[in-house]
Structure formats: C-alpha cells, structure tokens
Amino acid sequence: MENLFLKSSVKITYKENKDKWNIFLAMLLESFKSERYFPYTVELKLREGYIYGNVSFEIPTPEIWLTRKYGVIGIDTNASPLHLAMAEVSEDGNLVSYQSISLHEFLNYSKKRKEHEEWLLAHKIVEIAKEKGKAIAIEDLKKVKRGFRGDGKAKLRKRLHYWNFRSLLSKTERIARLNGIEVIKVNPAFTSVIGSLKYAPQLNIDKDIAGAYVIGRRALGFKEDIPENYLKLLSDKEYLEYAIYRYEEKERELKEKLKEETNQYRRNAINSELKEFQKAKTILLEKLQSLQSEPSWGKEANGRNSDSHQKAWQVLKVALVLPLLGKAFTRDFSSLKPLLVEGKWKRSALGLVPSGFGGTMPRGNTG
Template identity: 30%
Template sequence: MPKGICLGGRKLFKKQFHLEENSYENHQEWREAFRKQRNNRIFFIGSKDEKFGNQNCQMVGNKLKVRVIPALEKEFGSHVDVTVEFSYKQDIIFYALQKNQAMNYRFVRKKENWYLFVTTKYKKVDIITNKNLGAIGVDLNHSHIAVAETNRHGNLVHHQKIHTFIQDRTCHQVTATLAEACKQIISRAVKEQKPVAIEKLDFSKKKSNLISSSNTKYKRMISSFAYSKFAELIKSQAMKNGVKIIEVNPAFTSVIGRYKFTHFFGISTHLAASLVIARRAQNFSERFPTRTARCLPVDRHCYVWKPWKAFLKLAVSDRERQVELLFCSRHLPF
C-alpha cells in the first residue's frame, strides 16, 4: 500500500482540528504557520553540462549568485548575491567547480537562520596500497575491534585492540566512536601502504538469528554493535585516503584463528580471526596444521573449508561431551 507524504509534517497538519488546544486563535493563523513550515527549504539541482555546474545557483569566488523567479525580478533583480563561507571541505567545492562537475545546492531554514548544503562528486584519489606488501585484517566484536597486520609472506607483524564502548550510547556517540577507530586503522594503512580487509557480512541473516539464539552476549553484539555503520565509515575514509578495502568471506575465520594461530602467536581468538581475514585477502592457504589434521580422514580433492567444517563438528561434540561428563560427576548419587 503506498504511503502518503505530508509536506510540513503530519503533527502540525493535525493541529488545525484542535486550534484552541494548540494556542491558535483561528484557522488563518494555523495556515500561515503551516505554509511557513512547508516553505522552509529550496533545492537547486545542477548538471555538468551547465555553467559552474548549475544554471540557477552558481558559486563565483566566495559569493553565491541565486537566480530570482520572473515574478520577483522587479523587486530583487535577476540575481541575488549571497556571501558564503564553508567551515571545512571548501577545497573539494573549488575542485568540483574547476572540473565543471554538477553542483546541487539546498537551502534549509531552521528557526530564523538559513543553512546551505552543497552536494557534488568527491574527487577521485588514486589507490596507494598494495596487498603484495601485506594486509591489515579487521575483526568486529561487541566491545572492541581486533586489528592484525601481516607482511608479504602472510606472517603477523603487528596487532592491536581498539576498544569501542558503544553500549547504551546514542547514535551520534556510536558514530563518533566508530569514526575514531576507523581513523586509526586507515592511518596505519596509509603509513604502511597496505589494504584493509574486512568481513563481508550478511546482516539480514544475523538479525534473523536473534530470535532463535539464546546467547545474551551474541544478541547484544548483533543488536547494539553498528556493523553496517562501521563498514560505511571505514569505506568512506578509505576512499578519501586512497586505501583499498577488500571484503572477504567470513566463513570459519574464528575457527581457523582459534585452532591454527592462537597458541602459535600467543594472541586472543579475536586477534587470530583478524589475522585469518588479512591472510584470506592475500589469498594464502588455510590448510590444517599437522597436529590438528590427524583426527580427520585424508581427502586431498575437497575444498579447504570442508575439513574445517568437519573438525568444528568434532570439536563441538567433544566439548558438549566434556560438559555432560562434568555435570554427571557433580550429581553422582554417592
């Protein structure tokens, strides 16, 4: 069913039916307030084929020349000049004007002040990273971000944990915290000239698992941690700094990291998972270590993830068996 649109706001529109309760003397006073609310923004759509990227609103130096509609030309003239100063990113606007890119201008009135929003195409930055030098793997968790850096051979050379305290915080606080974490990761990538590898997650499947999952920690991680927001922020910062983002399949990253790299490097499971993500971006092998492969039959023709899946089932069943034996030993009849 199509949804209706009420320019000016439904809340203000419904106030006309209760004028006295909303401090309106008559319907005319409400109509003036409603029209003022409706006319609180102006939008000028530009095109790259037009001069200065826009035909009706043009940036010339630090002045904005706005074309006046024919009905008001006698009173204000053909154009109105507005002095504009941007607090940041003004170099991007000048670059877009030099390249004759499309410029979109949007004026928004908030209370008694007018604000200007400019939209244009961001200037392209050349990629400065090379995965032949190594990669930086990122593993997302509910309380921190695990980061592991590899060299060209896929060996661990640096690791760190970036704590992200985002539980019970507002969306703006979460965005600021994640943006600061992304800034640290991208700065490291620019310094070492290595790409950043992240997991390509399916959020719809993860959210659907909340209903069937009984793990409170897992529910908190999926519901409160802004996976999509983090991916959006790190991709945006990477594009601006010339860092390539490599999205890899997240299958068995924690399992491979736990049983292959945790004890070898003396790191946590999350750091080991980020190491697997970095190595997977470099297309390194994920074969079983010799000590672990003894419990499985040899099959050299299957894909490398198939034995990991079989090993995970054995590990889970063995863990459940140990828990069951421990539970029975505590409840013996003697």
C-alpha cells in the first residue's frame, strides 16, 4: 500500500501555567541540537471530520546544577526600542559584563516565524548562561499591570500588542530547566527606576542594562538603598519647591496643547501625560509637607518596609527626572553623576523658582 503524507497546520490550545506543549517543543529542539533523543507517542483520531492528536511523553526532571550560588544573568525586557538587556552579576552583586540583543526584526516576522525565532533566541540565552556559569534571573511578568497599552501612544501600543515578552521568557525558562539551570523570577517593580537613577549614572551604562543589573541583584537577595546624596536633595525644601514649579509649568503647557489639539488619539496621549505630571506634582507636594513632621524619612526609606521603600524611589524619580534632566522621558541619566557621587547640583543653572512661590528666591551656586 502506498504511503500518503498530508501537510497541515496544527491548532494548539493550552493554558500558559500548564504549558506542556511548550515543554514538548523545547525537548524536541533540545534533542535535535544535542542528538540525544527521547521516546514519545503520537495518537491521531478522526472525529466528525476533524483530526485530533494526542502526544504522550515523559517530562524529565533534570537536577539543577547551575544555581544562583555562582551569580546570575539578569534579563530586562524593553519595548522601546524593542530589545533584551542582559547583565552578568557576580555572586557578591557586582556587574561583570553586559550586552543587548535587538528584537526589532521580530516585528516583521509572521506568527510562525516569530515562534521559531523565539525558541532559537531562548537557546542562545541559555548558552550564554552556560558559558558564563550563571543562573538566569527574569521578570515575573504576571506582576506587570495588564492595563498598560502605551497610554495613547499609537506606535508603542501597537508594538506591545504584537510582542509578547512572556512567551519568550517562558521558552527561556523551559529550556534553562531542561539544561539544569536555575531560573529565578523577581518582581519587576521599580527595577527600571532604580537602574536608571542609581546605576546608569554611577557605572556609565545604558538605563536598560542598569535595569537588568537590578533584576540580577534582586534575584541574589540584595536590597537597593537610596544613595545618601539623593536623600539630602529630597530633604531640601527649596529644591522641592523648584521641582513642583517645574511640574506646574509643564501642566500649563500641556493644558494649552490640549485646547488646540483636535485629533482624539493625540488628545488621549496628552491627557495621559497631563495626569502623570499632576500625579508627580501631588507626590512632591506630599513630600514637601512631610519634611517637618517626618525628619527621619530618609532612614525609613532605606528600611525594610516595602511600601515605604518603593514610595521613596517613586518620590526620587519625579523629583529628579523632569526638574534636573529637563525631560519626563529620557534615556540618558549620565548628568546625574555629579549629584549622585559628589552631591553637587547647580542651582543657578536650574533658574530656581520665581519670587513669590513658596517664598523661594533665586540664589547663587551652592556647589
């Protein structure tokens, strides 16, 4: 009897938290690469004109031999520009090496091609971990707010809709564990902020690499205290008044733009940005009001209370980014280094708050 072959697409349905199909695919790719094959059974059934398939295989449980004991490779996922930032972190928390992997070309792939390329990239990441002798630290994306879709920015919203970082990280996790490599998931909250404000200027590295570095350090159990010179700045009443004034300036500017804009999508983007600035101003006002009643705020900010610690970084972000860097959204944090390291900032260059706002008067340089 002549053999007949039929080529067809296969529709797969599975739950992400019980993703045995991805495990099977990872095992197939791993066996093809290593030439160490494993047994599995495929059963096909014809029912009401449809062919249903069932795959049976034994899931291996390899011993984890490469653990965080030797350090980690921290991975940060970024949508704009679309890429992975990877930081090699030693067991004592120091940055050893780093690299970025662009994912921009993935946007042009078909769904099937993208799926295939994700598997290849997951293997590449695992090979890097093996070469460095480090475990892998990734973001726990289940803790990322689902409602985020670019906040009215059409290009970013489209990119986030198309790209699913969770899919890539899930594949990486599967292949790593099949190779006996520990994978540590960490809460990504404020990793980007901490990386940008603390390590990007301090180590002269990209903000996304700095975010990956913080993810790696968090996986190793390190806590991120706010640097002393930043705390001093946040205890300066005059500086906080200046920062609030800068946000009020931006608020007025956006309200004027909103009056003139007729395109609804652009209005949504402006409205979203306006709300962010208003929220930032409120945070700074609360901090200013709390200075006299909470003189030990800096100590509490670096304490063990998680809410207090995160709030401290949130205050720091809004106090530094727009007022000192001049932009609400920036990738270059190098100009913060003099403040971070030496505690210096030029008040005359800032212009300070005009007379009549909170009693603040312009004054000369203080270092």
